[in-house]
Amino acid sequence: MAKILIVGNGGRENAVKRALSAHEIAQTTSSNMQEILQTARDFSADLTIVGSEDLLVAGIEDLFSQAGMKLFGPGRAASRLEGSKAYAKDFMKKYGVKTARYQTFSDYETAIAGLVDFNLPVVVKASGLAAGKGVIICETADEARDAIAEIMVEGRFGKAGEQVILEEYLVGKEASILSLANEKGIFPLVSAKDHKKIGEGETGPNTGGMGTFAPNPFYTDERQAQFERDILAPTLKGIQAEGLKFAGCIFFGLMLTDNGTYLLEYNMRFGDPETQVVLPLLDSDLYSLLTACMQRTLTQEDIKIRNQKAICLVLASGGYPGDYQKGKEITGLDGVDYLEAGVRHENGKSYTNGGRVLNLLAQADTLEAARNIVYKNAEIVDFAGKTYRKDIGSDAI
Structure with missing residues (x-):
């Protein structure tokens, strides 16, 4: 029986806790990295799992690593793939990951001027971390100008809005692919579908997620082949080329369009509320998978999925x-x-x-x-x- 420290107590963290219930679990809601490290030491944790993107972006894995403690998650360098949408989009472009056309802006006036290069609707994104709420789909030019002002002038998302991304709007079905990953390989779990908007029929503002189901029936074998070729393989190539050494979860947010499968975003941790439907369908022991991922011995064959x-x-x-x-x-x-x-x-x-x-x-x-x-x-x-x-x-x- 392993001793596992889980950081956080939201739905995702409690889903991870349930999936690891055969082991001894401790939980902390502290957001202080030194306090969390001390809790892990006091508990003699064999492994720590962090739900918060803020802690990962701040470098909690690096702190644990330096202290000789094991934490499942990316270091500060790899966390930038989630912590900065501008960095992530540039990474996708550099390594040929299929994604929507975009431009990044660091000041309000230039962003407003840049709107002429995009058809409507257009997607306006705060580059930094905004708790899943920093993406605004704008139907009109006025809405887009208001969104840019809200992010860059009014500071709705604080420092997360210091850079703004304008992005081509893609039409299709969304899919969420959680995967266990290290610099040697990326190993997808079962597909899921998230519902991000507050209202029925995907209306109203974005939330952290109002529900999910798995597997995602729109993610067909053909879509999986497109994902592996156009997104997974170039992502792994980029991780290796950039020297991003880590063992953690990469969440791929996909859009399944008539023109192929596109990557919307990376999250570098278990998704919420996708984890709540993905982990119950695992027919493999989660702790064994996490351990194998960290030891760089994990294979796709190790991941067994229930037919439910x-x-x-x-x-x-x-x-x-x-x-x-x-x-x-x-x-x-x-x-x-x-x-x-x-x-x-x-x-x-x-x-x-x-x-x-x-x-x-x-x-x-x-x-x-x-x-x-x-x-x-x-x-x-x-x-x-x-x-x-x-x-x-x-x-x-």
Whole structure:
């Protein structure tokens, strides 16, 4: 039995904790790297797993490595593939990774002038970390100008908006590919589909994710071949050429279009809420896979996938992803399969403590059966202001 420290307590981290439940787990919500290192030492952790992109970008893996402790995740250099969208897009261009046409801007006036080079709709992105919310799809030139002003002038995302990317808008189906990766190889897990917008039919502002299901039926064998040729292989080539030595998770956010499969973004950690549906479908021991990845002995054959469907439905606080209230009592959890995402406990009761509150989960032989379970449970579980999408997985049935 291994001793594992998990940093964070959102839905993703609790999904990882569940998948590693055969081992001894400790959890910390500290965001102080030295404190986390000390906790790992005090616990004699065999392995530490970090959910937060902020900590990875800040170099927590480098700190652990220097201290002779094992952490599953990229070092500071490799984390830039998530921490800077400008760096990531330049990396994609340099190594021939198939991605949307883009331009990067460091000042407001030039970005506004650059709009003439793009058809509408256009995608406006804050280059830095913005908790999954720094991407704005603009239907009109006025919307695009407002988005650029919001990011660069009003500072909605703080330092994350010091650079802005304008990007060609791609039409198609999205796919999320979580993979275990090191500089020797990239080994995909089962495909998933995320639902990023707050409203049904992918309407309204972006969130951290309102639900997922796996496997993704739109990610066919043909799409997989395109991904491996146009995205995975050149990414690995770039990682090797740039000397990015690490063992961690690379999340590929894909767009499946009529003109092929494109990479939207890299995340350098387990995705949320994709992890909540990908890990339950693993038929291999997760700790063994992570260990093999770190030892550079992992092969694709080691990754076994169950022949089932999994779904995750996010119950969120009213007002999310904008302003929302906390402290609403949660009822109806008995007999429901769920992971906590933003919950606190007091005197034996549970209360909302975040924008995304609960992840309702189900696995079944068909997506329809799994979907019926989570939506039935969504009516049973209750708290004031409860909000959720009614169409997770509907386009795949």
